[in-house]
Amino acid sequence: MEINLVSDTVTKPTPEMLRAMFNAKVGDDVFKQDPTVNELEAKVAAFFGMESALFFPSGTMANQTAIKMHTQPGEQLIADKYAHIYNYEGGGVSFNSGVSCRLLDGNRGMITAEQVQEAINPPDFYHSPLTTLVSLENTTNKGGGACYEMEDLILIKKVCVKHNLKYHLDGARLWNALVAKNQDPLQYGKLFDTISVCFSKGMGTPIGSVLVMSQKDYAKAMRIRKVFGGGMRQVGFVAAAAIYAMDHHIERLSEDHRRAKELGTALRQLTWVAKVEPVETNIVIFSVHPYIQDQHVIDKLKMKNISISSLGKGKLRMVTHLDYKEVMHTYVIEALQKLIF
Numbered sequence: 168m169e170i171n172l173v174s175d176t177v178t179k180p181t182p183e184m185l186r187a188m189f190n191a192k193v194g195d196d197v198f199k200q201d202p203t204v205n206e207l208e209a210k211v212a213a214f215f216g217m218e219s220a221l222f223f224p225s226g227t228m229a230n231q232t233a234i235k236m237h238t239q240p241g242e243q244l245i246a247d248k249y250a251h252i253y254n255y256e257g258g259g260v261s262f263n264s265g266v267s268c269r270l271l272d273g274n275r276g277m278i279t280a281e282q283v284q285e286a287i288n289p290p291d292f293y294h295s296p297l298t299t300l301v302s303l304e305n306t307t308n309k310g311g312g313a314c315y316e317m318e319d320l321i322l323i324k325k326v327c328v329k330h331n332l333k334y335h336l337d338g339a340r341l342w343n344a345l346v347a348k349n350q351d352p353l354q355y356g357k358l359f360d361t362i363s364v365c366f367s368k369g370m371g372t373p374i375g376s377v378l379v380m381s382q383k384d385y386a387k388a389m390r391i392r393k394v395f396g397g398g399m400r401q402v403g404f405v406a407a408a409a410i411y412a413m414d415h416h417i418e419r420l421s422e423d424h425r426r427a428k429e430l431g432t433a434l435r436q437l438t439w440v441a442k443v444e445p446v447e448t449n450i451v452i453f454s455v456h457p458y459i460q461d462q463h464v465i466d467k468l469k470m471k472n473i474s475i476s477s478l479g480k481g482k483l484r485m486v487t488h489l490d491y492k493e494v495m496h497t498y499v500i501e502a503l504q505k506l507i508f
Contacts, residue, residue, distance in 0.1 A: 170495045173476045175340075175423070175449060175488035178371045184411045191407035195400050196222070203403030207410050211364065211377045214413070215356035219385040222406060223397055226251075226339045226376040229363035231259045232391045234300065236384055237333035237360065240265030243296035245286050249276040249309035251337055252302055263395070267296055275444070276310025278303070280322035287330055301327055304337040306344045309478070312427070312450030314344040317354060324358045334358065339365040339376070343448040346420045360384070369420050369449060370412035371489040375405050416489065423449040423487040426496050430485060433500045439508045441481070451485040452478065459508050471502045 171177045180188065194200035208220040223229040230252050238244065244260070246253055248270040252260055260266050269286050271278045288295040301323060306312045327334045336359045338344075345352055355362060361380045366372040380388060392398065424447070431446035434453050444452040455464055461477040468475055475485045487496075 168495065168498070169472050169474075170491065170499060171474045172485040172487065172491065172499070173474050175368045175486045178489045180371065180373060180408055181489070183415070184371065184408050187407045187411040188404045191403045193401040193403035196402050197398045197400060201401060201403040201406070203410070204406040207406040208377065210410060210413060212379055214352050215362060215379050216353040217356045217362070217379040218382040220377050220379045221385065221388050221392060222399075222402065222409075223363075223376045223378060223392065224374055224399060226337070226363055226365040226367075227256045227259065228392070228395055228397050229376040229378040230256060230302075230335075230337050231263050232388055232395065232397075233335045233361040233363060233378060233380075234260055234266065234302070235264045235391050236380075236387050237300045237335060238264050238266045239299070241296060242299045243267045243269050243288065244300040244302050245269045245271065245278075245283055245298060245332075246302045247271055247273040247276050247278045247304065247307070247310075249273070249307060250302065250304055251308050251339065252304075254309060266300075269298070273310075275313040276304060276307025277313055277315055277319070278323075279319060280326050283323055283326045287326075287332070290330075298330070298332060300333045300335060302335045302337060304339075306340040306347075306448050306450070308339070308450070311444040311452040311484075312340065312343065312446070312448035314348050314447050317348070317350055320355075320358055333360045335360060336362045338362050340368055340448065342417055343369055343420050343424070346417065347424055347448050366409040366412055369423060369488060370409070370416050372408040372412050373405060375409050377409070419489075420449070423489070423491070426487045426491065426493075427451050427485075429496070430487070430500065430503075433503055437503060437506070439506065449487045451487075453483055453485075454481045455483065455508075457481065463508070464506075467506055468502065473499055473502060 212220040287298045366375045442454040
């Protein structure tokens with residue numbers, strides 16, 4: 168029994184999802200003639216109460232499209248220092264858009280309205296970059312699956328309105344936040360100019376992300392996606408998986424959250440674990456004592472057919488997901504309890 172807790176991107180389609188993919192009606196999406204893609208885009212837009220949506224092969228491309236859409240070269244966006252758009256998108260902010268990042272020292276990847284207000288460069292001071300965009304991440308990846316409170320998102324929105332800034336949400340794991348915080352997706356649609364959501368993480372599809380936006384921004388997003396090489400043909404086979412996931416895999420995320428919290432509780436009881444970050448959703452980040460090497464922990468678990476990942480500097484990560492079943496969960500907890508260093 169191989170147990171992969173490296174990420175929630177390691178899942179494979181369920182038999183029911185494969186059946187939906189097999190039966191999908193498809194066309195050429197570059198010409199917007201794929202009926203299943205069109206159905207998915209309309210479904211996601213309606214879910215958030217927004218006007219339009221566009222299907223992408225990856226969350227990185229969706230985020231990079233939003234950034235390019237909202238900025239001009241030489242400008243600056245505001246984000247947390249842990250932001251995926253800065254740390255894990257290959258420098259695309261500067262390469263694709265010619266934009267710099269003002270990184271803030273938030274709490275587990277989350278920033279406040281006060282921090283955003285202080286980070287905005289004076290628009291009439293031409294020596295500094297013009298601030299034009301605020302980009303948030305919910306849940307936070309490097310922050311351990313932390314979720315924003317809706318009140319904090321609203322306060323940041325007020326700062327954006329006051330200073331005429333665009334507001335983007337990297338919602339790769341927004342599905343997890345919606346379930347964990349029992350939030351209304353329509354509230355998100357009212358706040359943000361663009362939202363990217365990923366289907367290949369907790370939702371369990373092979374590939375795919377969707378960017379939701381206004382009708383006004385749609386044509387611009389289409390052009391940018393084309394420039395980035397994101398136009399796809401009979402991609403309805405994959406869109407069908409995303410539709411199935413929206414219909415069947417959202418509420419079950421609570422199971423991933425429960426198991427992650429139980430892993431966190433088990434880790435806190437182990438003498439070789441120095442610290443466990445708060446667990447809100449499906450990501451567990453923990454630190455070991457300085458006398459223990461990260462790789463030593465990874466190797467010992469690998470011998471028990473359990474794969475986890477290292478974040479460096481003594482931090483390790485486990486991510487629960489669709490393919491992590493209860494029998495595996497029981498085995499992992501027992502394996503952790505038996506480890507000796």
